Amino acid sequence: MRRAAVLTAGSWGTVFAKVLADAGARVTLVARDREVADSINGRHVNPRYLDGVRLPDQVRATVRPEQALRDAELVVLAVPSHALRSCLLDWAPMVGPGAVYVSLMKGMEAVTSHxxxxVIAQTAGVGPDRIAVVSGPNLAREIAVEHPAATVVAxxxxxxxxxVQSACWTPYLRPYTNGDVVGCELGGAVKNVIALAAGMLEGMGxxxxxxxxxxxxxxxxxxxxxxxxxAEPMTFAGLAGLGDLVATCGSPLSRNRTFGERLGRGMTxxxxxxxxLQxxxxxxxxRPLLALAEGLGVSMPITRQVERVLYEGLPPLEAVKDLMSHEPGPEYRPR
Ligand SMILES: NC(=O)c1ccc[n+]([C@@H]2O[C@H](COP(=O)([O-])OP(=O)(O)OC[C@H]3O[C@@H](n4cnc5c(N)ncnc54)[C@H](O)[C@@H]3O)[C@@H](O)[C@H]2O)c1
Ligand SMILES: O=P(O)(O)OC[C@H](O)CO
Structure with missing residues (x-):
């Protein structure tokens, strides 16, 4: 039986642990909180992040990462992106020599724009052949209740x-492979910024x-x-590009869209x-996306306006007016 460690027991980590177990793995889920671990082991639920969904018996929880990591073939990482580097500096020394690292995260590191x-390659010191990324239209709560969906393993x-594809193929989640890691990760990171803007539009009516x-x-x-x-242009027409943009911009389950909606309604x-909470x-x-784009001479006007709303106090309606007032040009331009 395949052995997987999932760190940590937040919304997506908990649901992905269920996916892996439903696909036949023995899964150890690392919780930061003993109460969460006890509840998963005793009642098979994670009341903090996934109330009302029963987890399979093959999902066990611990608060001790070393217990999960020592014999794991798959090390699945689901922490906020800003925390990954410091977490992995602690965890990587406990990981076995042949294990594959699987990133579920959709964000960029501040300062480095990595x-x-x-970040995994740098902190764990592993080559690209031992790293995979999972991305796509995968709102955790819908996957948890087994609504059919597809995903990408890059x-x-x-x-x-x-x-990794065979480790997460279940009757309700259909994984496709993709060799374009850059495109899949960018699709996942940028769609969250666009979903903030989508929420603002919703909030403004x-x-x-x-x-x-x-x-x-x-x-x-x-x-x-x-x-x-x-990146491969076709990646953006697929699940990690358009697919995830549509899901995240359109769903009230999205934390990014909800965040933007509150800003659009006038909250600071x-x-x-x-x-x-999540x-x-x-x-x-x-900001790291904009820094990356600016360094490459790439224009990202929507991302820039989202940054102005978040960090310069620009009212969302002014951001819309600004975007609408730019001199219109051709629909496609490379920069
Ligand atoms: N929830 C989804 O629907 C979903 C789907 C696909 C991808 N993702 C991505 O997965 C990643 C994790 O998201 P999530 O939904 O599980 O988030 P979450 O907020 O629900 O859970 C975050 C987890 O990380 C832990 N954590 C928080 N701060 C930490 C820190 N400073 N150091 C170590 N651990 C910390 C929390 O205890 C929790 O277990 C994100 O990059 C997100 O974009 C989420
Ligand atoms: O809730 P969000 O906004 O983090 O989005 C969750 C997933 O990334 C959707 O695919």
Missing amino acids: RMSE SSSAATAHQ FGTNSQASLIARGLAETMRLGAALG LEQVLAQQ VAEGVRSC
Whole structure:
């Protein structure tokens, strides 16, 4: 039986532990809190992040990472992106020599603008053949109740991608492989910023044309950045690109969209943060994404306006007016 460690027991980590167990693995889920671990072991539920969903018996929980990591073939990482580097500095020495690292995260590191697979390679000292990324339209709560969905497993090693694909193929989750790690990670990180903007539009009362225009133009700026970084254009037409953008921008389950909606209704950043119990990755990722884009001479006007709303106090309606007043040009331009 395949052995997997999932760190940690937040929303997506808990649901992905269920996916792996339903696909036949023995899973150890690392919780930061003993109460959560006890509840998973005793009652098979994670009341803090996934109330009302029973986890399979093959999911066991611990608060001790070494217990989960010592014999794990798959090390699945689901922490907020800003915490990954410090977490892995602790965890990587406990990981076995042949284990594959699987990133479930959709964010960029502040200051360095590194993608999560880059942070894994640097801190764990492993090559790209031992890293895979899972991304796509995967709202945790829907996967938890087994609504059918598809996802992408990206790795530069086809063997690693296939290994992770077979580890997470269940009757309700259909994983496809993709060799384009850069494109899949960028799709996941930028869509969170665009979903913040989608929420703002919702909060201001704008309709479907506004949302569809935002999604299409959000995809255009994702593709410009991807092209500059060598990503495959077709990745953005797929699950980790358009698929995830549509899911996240359209669903009230999305934490990023909900965060943006509150800003659109007039709340301040501080007020929204005070209510936010789970991570909304776009809030921290928009600056490193913009820094990356600026360094490459790529224009990301929507991401820039989201940053202005978040960090410069620009009212969301002014951000919309600004975007609408730019001199209109051709629909596609490389930069
Ligand atoms: N929830 C989803 O629907 C979903 C789907 C796909 C991808 N993701 C991505 O997965 C990643 C994790 O998201 P989530 O939904 O599980 O988040 P979450 O907020 O629900 O859970 C975060 C987990 O990380 C732990 N954590 C928080 N701060 C930490 C810190 N400083 N150091 C160590 N651990 C810390 C928490 O205890 C919790 O277990 C994000 O990058 C997110 O974009 C989420
Ligand atoms: O709740 P969000 O906004 O973090 O989005 C969750 C997933 O990434 C959707 O695929």
